[in-house]
Amino acid sequence: MSVADFPISVESFPWLVLFGLVVGGLGGFFGVGGGFLMVPMLNVVFGIPYNIAVGSDLGQMCGMSTAATVRHMRFGNIDFKLGALMIAGTALGVEAGATILEILKHSGEVVINGRPVSLMTLVMSLVYAALLIFLGTAMIRESRSTLKRVAGKGDLAVAEAPASPVVLRLRTLKLWPMVTLPASGIASISLWVILIIGFLTGFLSGMLGVGGGFIRMPALVYILGCPTVVAVGTDLFEIMFSSGYGVFTHALKGNVHLVLVLALLVGTTVGAQIGASYTRKAGGPWVRFGFGCLAFLGVIMVAVKLYLQVVR
């Protein structure tokens, strides 16, 4: 199913803008998390196939991040060397992700309960459901523990909890070749670390249409040890390239619907501003709690859609 097979009617355009507004608003409110809802909801609400949803979402993201990156570039907060090295890994990851999606797209249908279901829809629904369940659970747990502690009900007395058993010291990985990142003030780090981070985030981008920043940014700070400012700039730079490359490769595969991209771009740009202005007033734990609930709502919607397809 390529873009040509899926015309978007003029009538649905305003609805898509509105949808973009809502998702953009959620994105603005919940931060990066809003993006997780974009692709599955495009599928559930508008019936847009996952491959087109992913491709077009990346298009929208590419537009958004380019503007932000240009802004950051002026301030010189980007470690271009690190960015360039990482792009190699990212591009590979995006390609891998997009390829898997492409394979799913062409692998036809399976029959469940006597009804044919597209394998891509099945797999992507399940992957997204799993992702949303994981994120939702984690966020609700996180927010609840934070709230409990703030309210003073936490078990502060048990201060001597055992140290976390898994302490990766990637920094000590001395695998050749080692590189120096002067802009980030990093004397020596294995190139492989950079590539792995790039690949992982790229893969998520290519297959799921998310920015991957939620992994890359902490990784830049906590694994590589970039100063925060540099991490932010480089992350944006990276999103621009991963989404850019993603759009490119998905476009080649016929997965980018320009009208859809346009509609989403308009909606999210406005929505994000509105959403963001409300976040600060709500406070972190509650935002996470809210997102957790929303994630589960998304899971239910995905499940219902799948169920209806199978049963009817």
Add this chain to the structure above:
Amino acid sequence: MGSLGDWLKEYVGKRRSRRRSVPVAERFIQFRSIGAANNSFLENLAHLQERGEVGGMRAVVSAYEGLAGPVGAMVKGLVAMTGGRYESLVQRFEDLDRVLSQEVLKARPIEFGPLVMWPSPGTTLHPEEVGPKAARLSQLLGVDGVQVPPFFVVTVYGYRAFVEASGLQDLINELIWDSDFSRSEAIEVFAHEVREAVLASEVPPLLAAALEEAHGRLTEQLDSPWGVAVRSSAVVEDSESSFAGQFESILNVDRAGLLEAYKQVIASKYRPAAVQYALARGFLDQDVGMPVLVMAMLQPAASGVAYSRDPEGSPAAIVTAVPGLAQPLVEGKVTPDRFTVEARGVPAVVGATRGDGSLVLRCEVGHGLVEVPAGAPWALATRQAVEVARLARSLEQHFGTPQDVEWVLDEQGTLWVVQSRPLAGTGLEGAARDMPEVEGYPVLVRGGQRAAGGVACGKVVHWVSPQGRALLPEDTVLVVPTTSPALAGALPRLAAVVAVAGSPTGHMATVAREFGVPCLVGVTDAFTLLPEGEEVTVDAHGGRVYLGRVRELLDRAPRTMTRAARDPVREVLARLVERVAPLTLTDPDSPDFRPEACRTLHDVARFVHQRAMMEMFAADTLSARERRQLHRLTWSRPMDLRLLDLGGGLTANAGKVASLDQVLSVPLLALLRGMADERLSWSGPVGFDLKGFMSVVVRSAADDQRFGEPSFALCARDYVHLSSRLAYHFATVDSVCGKLVNENYARLLFHGGAAIAQRREWRARFLARVLHHCGFNVSHVSDRVEAVLAKRPAAIIEEALVMLGRLMVAARHLDMVMESAATADAFARSFVSGDYGFEMMRRRPG
């Protein structure tokens, strides 16, 4: 989830209360002026509390202005700063201010009422409006067997109209406030100036018209050849005080002299003796209103004063009388005839002494008084004396207390009451009365007449003229020619008074009893019997004066009713301090920390100051306009810092991009100095924790979009507010670092983080340890640390800011490596020892 509902409620509440968002720069201006006002409030308060010298009332009022002014400005500032929140605080402050300025400082708003009032039977005039003298007389109208001459009263409103329209009140206030009444010269000067001013000023036309109209009505119904008597009827809040004879009475005044007489009576409020007396009794000028009584004049055959019972204790009534007008009697210029009338059973004169009858005054036809030769042997016949005593008794019954009655017997034989007031100093003595003569001491005087009982010892001083009155030492036995009311002011400081002439029913005797100063009158040769400088003991009960200190008497008869002279200004000051200074709002976290709970001005100031600091501390949102005014700091560290100059924080030539040497803000420079410390490491991983990392990933998927935003600092010459987002936590530093030590503080709020909650808590523990070590006042709940260092000199605050700068950088990723509370403590030790990069910790194996 119940807490979700709570959150919603709180959220909605917050939105509703945020009426108008005030730009940060404006908030800052208010914040600074609140700080400055708070400082002057505290300084003025300290000044007031430590002050030994009270000075005049002006000093007290201006001291109050120095307190209420700044606090009022603070309240206004907070309201402006918060866009209209805290309206209830305005209300609270106004209430407090009203109470203080009205109840304590007696700055009452002007009330309005009739300028002139007439008494009528069945209704009584109110003492607050017409003065107690007129009010009591009005009560006697229509009482059987009591005759009161017709009169009207120029009310206290009339008095105020006079002193205000003529600008007198302002002048008087000026003078009162500038005078230090603990020095008697000041009283003389004050009294003189005010009297001059009163006599020189015009009675306002409205009042003059009212007075003359009333005068016309009064004289119309009289049809007598005599004029009117213009007498004071001063309003004092403490009706225990007699003010006997302190104010002038102008007798036999015709229409032409009416306004002048009125002014003279008002001016008599400022006779030095009256002022001194008022101050001694604790009155300020505002306490004494001056209604004036205008009464039909009578031509007396005799007149005088009657006590319904002997103030020295015996139940007999005492009648003193002089031929003609009573003025020489009450002023102590003559010794009157004195009758003791036994009132029990059939009244009868049981004792009579002959006065000197040397000065007899009568009314002149038209106006004025004339002195006539003394004639008749006794002023009163026995029958008449009994009649006067009976009148005094009936007045006592009417009012329910022993009375001091001024009476007039006219030429037609009618007995009039011209004044009746409670008898001062009755029933309070009696323990040491009629003591036998003490052996072993030379007795200098015998047979003096007791005007005020008691025993006292002191050095003799001869009183010749009013000059040098200020120099009278304490414990003076003053020898005077007559018992002049002019002495009233000096009385409280005297040990005793011995008068050559005078009457026990004179005004000075009344005042002497009030203050418990023993007083003998009728000691004819007092000036020769009592040589100046001699130490003598006056036994007013026994009518004797001994040479030397008679212990036997003094021990047995302590002064029974000494009412120490009070210092009214000091008392006002004490009441003021009591309602301004205590601090009852101490804990900002308590639910009672709210406007309604402010009980003193100090509370209000504290509340505003704390809230203003918190408002600034929460200054995290910049308006679009302010965002455009941000300067980007270029410096050697990888931290994107935007600066908003609130005044003097940057040099004038700082552009969109500012360099470090364009920063002028002292506290910001201190922070940056700390952050730029060579020993700190800005890059490189500090450690890695998978769980923590996943936590970061989850958290960055929602809500932490502010991560990586540029940090911004609001700065002024001596202020900084830095919101930093160096990693997944919020850190805010807010500091004032200037000349006013009281205003200086450095505050840090640090919360959040990337790692799991437990590790964030350990980092908070690390922070708390370090901050505590550096002298901060630290509160630490969960991963949240709040630390304050306040009221320190600028140098110490600066040092603390350097340390905070280091700490913010050093701690930024520490949550990832905190493995236990022990790690936190080890890191804290390392930091405190100056190892800001934790080199020691890094080298640790594992």
